[in-house]
Amino acid sequence: MLAHGFGCDQNMWRFMLPSLTSDYKVVLFDYVGCGQSDTSAFDRKRYQTLDGYAQDVLDICGELKLQNIVFVGHSVSSIIGMHAALKSPEIFSKIVMVSPSPCFLNLPPDYFGGFEKDDLEELLNLMDKNYIGWANYLAPLVMGQNNNPELIRELDDSFCSTDPNYAKPFAKATFFSDDRAALSKLDTPTMILQSSDDNLASIEIGEYMNKQIPNSTLEVIKAQGHCLHMTEPNTVFQAIKNFIE
Amino acid sequence: MKTPTLECFPCILVVTDIHTNKLEYCNQYGTELLNLDSDKLMTYGLFDIISKASSIFFESYIRPTIVSTGSCQEVQISLTPNTNEKVASVANAKLADSKIYWSIYVAVARDKLYQELLSAREHLEAKTEELTLLTRVDPLTSLLNRRAAIDDFNQKTNELDINFTPTSILLIDIDWFKKINDIYGHDRGDEVLITLSQTLKRSTNASDIVARWGGEEFLVILNNSNTKDTQVFCQKLHIEASSITLSGSENLSISIGGSNLEENNLTKPDIMEKYIKQADIALYEAKAKGRSRTEFFDHLHLT
Structure with missing residues (x-):
């Protein structure tokens, strides 16, 4: 199962997908509120925390009766996958975390997630301002509580068609959560793939996670940026292949 | 009459490498506005000129969009001419030969308007919630x-x-x-x-x-x-x-x-x-x- 990170949808996996589909059954999905998901299922309360998104993963596994899956999560989805595996460990055989971070905040003196609270608040504000240009920015006010699926469809179908009204709760849940305490409870064999130069999730964060998760390995991929699965799809694929076979 | 010069455009023009994020070009207007040392332009990276929040937005939205579609239009970011200063700006970015070509405009007034729009939206949301409750x-x-x-x-x-x-x-x-x-x-x-x-x-x-x-x-x-x-x-x-x-x-x-x-x-x-x-x-x-x-x-x- 390939789980996309914050800011995009399942399209993020498109570069890696061709190498996987010949040998594996691959499940792709969009979290509720992302991509082409049915946004009428969005529940403000449920998606306030990453647990709500973890429930999406479990709901899909339940619906498709999936067992012994290899869960590959990018960025925040690594943490979402961890929550899901802690809740229903029997479903997960292995977890691959691509560019994960359990906490983006700097919490001195022991932990440096890379960002101050001000930075993350600016990010939410920046997102809001970038989303004003979206067609349905004011739509929920005009339409009332019930989302009209027809109108949602009118949303830009292009890459990363993230609906601003749902992206902000996702951003809040992603960037303001602190999931460090859960790491040591994860028993599922886990591989952490970290980029050698990623200003969202540094190697130090990868090392921290590797230390905390009992059954984990860390691989640092020499690359720039946070989206390893897009920029280094073959390297990521090979690493995953070696890990699961 | 003087011949027109490209350096007079009131727009920041920057080229960065899609992989390394290193600055490969910045026009004079940009160098001045961003307080860059024009002799050491190649030592700067994209993240030296935009805020941390903008860098997350770059990694989670702008870069994936550029990698997938080749360009990204009208995104708001914050420039950081100094450590403690953020300048609201609007950027268009296009990918060519592994380089991102940026045209960036200072957009302080637009930012202010957007901030007002956001407040109005929040106010409307709260009001809508209140009224919806009343009707129920x-x-x-x-x-x-x-x-x-x-x-x-x-x-x-x-x-x-x-x-x-x-x-x-x-x-x-x-x-x-x-x-x-x-x-x-x-x-x-x-x-x-x-x-x-x-x-x-x-x-x-x-x-x-x-x-x-x-x-x-x-x-x-x-x-x-x-x-x-x-x-x-x-x-x-x-x-x-x-x-x-x-x-x-x-x-x-x-x-x-x-x-x-x-x-x-x-x-x-x-x-x-x-x-x-x-x-x-x-x-x-x-x-x-x-x-x-x-x-x-x-x-x-x-x-």
Whole structure:
């Protein structure tokens, strides 16, 4: 199962997908509120925390009766996958975390997630301002509580068609959560793939996670940026292949 | 007349490498605005000139979009000419030969307008929520009103259609309510309605629907409650209601008509009417049999 990170949808996996589909059954999905998901299922309360998104993963596994899956999560989805595996460990055989971070905040003196609270608040504000240009920015006010699926469809179908009204709760849940305490409870064999130069999730964060998760390995991929699965799809694929076979 | 020079455009032009994020070009206007040392331009990276928040937005949105589609238009970012200064700007970016070509415009006024728009939106959202709440609540009893009950029931039947659990519909009517109003006055009548509403709220769960259906009639939809559970609920409710005293020796009594949802045809448009009608027939029966009792539609031997 390939789980996309914050800011995009399942399209993020498109570069890696061709190498996987010949040998594996691959499940792709969009979290509720992302991509082409049915946004009428969005529940403000449920998606306030990453647990709500973890429930999406479990709901899909339940619906498709999936067992012994290899869960590959990018960025925040690594943490979402961890929550899901802690809740229903029997479903997960292995977890691959691509560019994960359990906490983006700097919490001195022991932990440096890379960002101050001000930075993350600016990010939410920046997102809001970038989303004003979206067609349905004011739509929920005009339409009332019930989302009209027809109108949602009118949303830009292009890459990363993230609906601003749902992206902000996702951003809040992603960037303001602190999931460090859960790491040591994860028993599922886990591989952490970290980029050698990623200003969202540094190697130090990868090392921290590797230390905390009992059954984990860390691989640092020499690359720039946070989206390893897009920029280094073959390297990521090979690493995953070696890990699961 | 002087020949035009490209350096006079009031727009920051920057080229960065898609892989390393290193600055490969910056025009004079940009170098000055961003306080860059023009002799050491190649030592800068993209993240030296944009805020940390902008860098997250770059990694999670701008870069994936550029990698996938080749360009990204009209994104707002913050430039950082100094460590403590952020300048709102709008950028267009295009990918060519592994380089990102940026044209960036200072957009402080636009940012201010957008901030005002955001505040207006937040205000509207809060107002909408407040008004929506008002349109759903019965002012006297603070229970859901009839319209909200219909909305919630329709939503519930959609959920039950996917994942069915036993659900009961109860119509509850205060016995001899007109007399209560006539003998003790309308104020006392209103008090009785409020007290019974509180009892209903207290005896039900948050996921149940509790509404004032009209006049002295209430609607309760019990979630995840089989026939036996519902019967127990009704018995308790009769006892609870009878503890509401009208005067000296006279206590309140209620009649209840009940109906149980079936698993089929839950999404038919007239589904609510059907079950309300069943509960109403049962309620009529309870009244006919002497009041202060519960009848279930399923148990009636209708001819």
